[in-house]
Amino acid sequence: MPETEIDTLIRLFSRLPGFGVRSARRTVLHLIKKKETQLIPLSAAIQKVIDNVRICPVCGNLDSIAPCHICQDLKRDEGILCVVQDVADLWAIERSAAFKGRYHVLGGLLSAIEGTGPDELRLPALEKRICENHISELILALPATVDGQTTGHYIAERFKNIPVRISSLAQGIPVGGELDYLDDGTIQTALKARK
């Protein structure tokens, strides 16, 4: 029997992160039952994203205008760039509302295992931006993993002859974090960086 239209939709949903066949079936059935209030609006929203959302040519953010609304916002400090691995990290920093500069999305991390070199990331674009736009500070907001730290060191080394201040996010105990539940590495780092 050929795949039905419902089966096709279930198969596509089941390929999403965090989905399995069961949850895909449940979601598809839910959507079909709520056709007017959920399925049709979802379809329209997807179509708009397909038609309009593009990668910002300046910073690598995703937006329906190019350059993105952050790059176009004159109230934001042009001289400070926050370097992030991914758009998800940019969104997380925006939600914190603690940063009023611009961003640069690398699109990944250097990784010997996955064979990701500097030219696969948006590092040449970062270099060009620093040289042409009088960037005074780079804030490296990279994950505290081996690849994240490697990438941070690489960036610091690569731009050491350019007059730009490079800082990293502080490491320590998360706000509201119970010591009892934290891993040894975090406690050690927080102790060393005590102030």
Next chain:
Amino acid sequence: MPETEIDTLIRLFSRLPGFGVRSARRTVLHLIKKKETQLIPLSAAIQKVIDNVRICPVCGNLDSIAPCHICQDLKRDEGILCVVQDVADLWAIERSAAFKGRYHVLGGLLSAIEGTGPDELRLPALEKRICENHISELILALPATVDGQTTGHYIAERFKNIPVRISSLAQGIPVGGELDYLDDGTIQTALKARK
């Protein structure tokens, strides 16, 4: 700031069962990154479901043909109807490949708390079907909950003067079930129904 197109899509995803804002964000970002291989096919599949999938006027199943492919399948026994609460249950029984009759989807269960009466369900349609189509057996495949059992008793009572055999799914220990992990009710039922 007005809601962006990405935010709209995240909001719609976050209303799906099992989704929160975090998982919706992750899914939307994943889909935008896999635009060609996942987002566009998903959009096309949703559009096809919107355009074509309808409720089968005979049994209440969802399909892109009406009557549905089960109601049209001449190899299936027309005389046996399996009564289920929902299309999800019909799908589950179809996956088991153990039933070769037709279905009748009630679209819910009788519920005093939710105020669901017989006319909100597809019970008049079931009565019409039984009288007009020489149905010899009704298999009640309803959940083993209070509402499920109430609905089962109501159906048995309603059709007691019609010459149709009414049976229910057996209750007992699930295949592969460890006694240690089963609830008391299931063990009691399985003991009482021993054979």
